[in-house]
Amino acid sequence: MKHLLSTRDLDRDTAVRILDTAEDMAATQQREVKKLPTLRGKTVVNLFLEDSTRTRISFEAAAKRLSADVINFAAKGSSVSKGESLQDTAQTLEAIGADGIVLRHWASGGPAVLARSGWIASSVVNAGDGTHEHPTQALLDAFTLRRRLHGEASRGRDLDGVSVLIVGDILHSRVARSNVWLLTTLGARVTLVGPPTLLPHGIADWPVTALHDLDAAIADTDPDAVMMLRVQRERMNEAFFPSAREYSAGWGLTVARFAALPERTVVMHPGPMNRGFEISSAAADSPRSTVLEQVANGVSVRMAALYLTLAGGAE
Template identity: 90%
Template sequence: MIRHWASGAPAVLARSGWIAASVVNAGDGTHEHPTQALLDAFTLRRRLHGDAGRGRALDGVRVLIVGDILHSRVARSNVWLLATLGAEVTLVGPPTLLPHGIEGWPVTAVHDLDAAIADTDPDAVMMLRVQRERMADAFFPSTREYSANWGLTGARFRALPERTIVMHPGPMNRGFEIASEAADSLRSTVREQVANGVATRMAALYLTLAGGAA
């Protein structure tokens, strides 16, 4: 298991020939976080389809991923997995926090959160932590402006469709990118994501150690 500040470190180790073992990426820089995407997809499918949803894809499920896309390895892994499972993914954030080259991703990218909610009628809204520790420059004028434009405020949460669930990979900046009203609601999957993360990562380790046998 490797978690590393440098993007691409797990791939370098896996291809190096230095070790004769499988390498599981537990998060590399701002690149990817595959096991987080697995637990998020599992949580989303279970919340939408229940236990009967086992093995089902996410065809047509509409997901908004909102916030600091630029620095989020969670967003990158979720984009590829959710799109592979058939979900329609829309990325929402300020222009300064959307990566270059996003045109090649299987997503729609927009800047207006309220318009995105109205246009997509989302089944799930996944809020991302603003990673200020990775920001050497000012990517937005103020926390107040960010929260007003891209935060899941109480008013914005109450305006969501009743069926829309709220996701967050944690840790959360309460009152900044997400209001406690949204984070603690019955429509929030935050605690489920934490619990499902244990099971999902146990499964990844089991399949790796068992040589892929289910």
């Protein structure tokens, strides 16, 4: 695997292989010495053209545990903010010796443009691009869900028949898009829930069900997992919804709604959370919340992504 750009183009076997590799990585993290020599001598650049401390430090930890040298390059205060093109930035980083570029880009398709440009020979890992995809987030979500469902017996398994609700601002969410493709490829039944203004126009052909009533969706789909998306409060100023309170009442995982969930349903959130808005603390802090597991698993999944793209990976 030369690049990891989207989950849209992952087939089931490749997706399971990435998750299984992440299981191997997670196993090494139980040892006293967590560091592996796998990427010794390789240089990974975290090129973050949009702020995201959480994703950046997760990739940084992953690369370091594989013994790669890590260079962090953020947009602010750099020549990028002065209008340098992606081509010039990437070629500069490669001239410095980058073997892999982990790219967070504010523009949808930025990593795809870089990967097929011919400007560089480096591998490209998409760390989130605009409102397009965030493939490592979806992979860590699938990894977390698979572990919750199958525990130690997770290897080789997919998510066949698992019911997942994804709730909130689907329109602007790269996490939602990556999860739609990955979870359905793995056999899950995915239901998107949000106000009509925050569901994209043109998703009739997506392999999902789209609903507007969260309570009805919970009742009808008997979800194994409810994934709450981060919603920017400022969206109400663009008339996507009338007020934070109305959003919360309709699509937030409130205390009452959390209490109404089936016992086995896990609660997921990619973070950072808006407590009291899209998710109540009762839900976020409950034993059924996977929020911190998702963060921990993120390192294992990103180790797998870097290993498979940079070390060539075992076929």
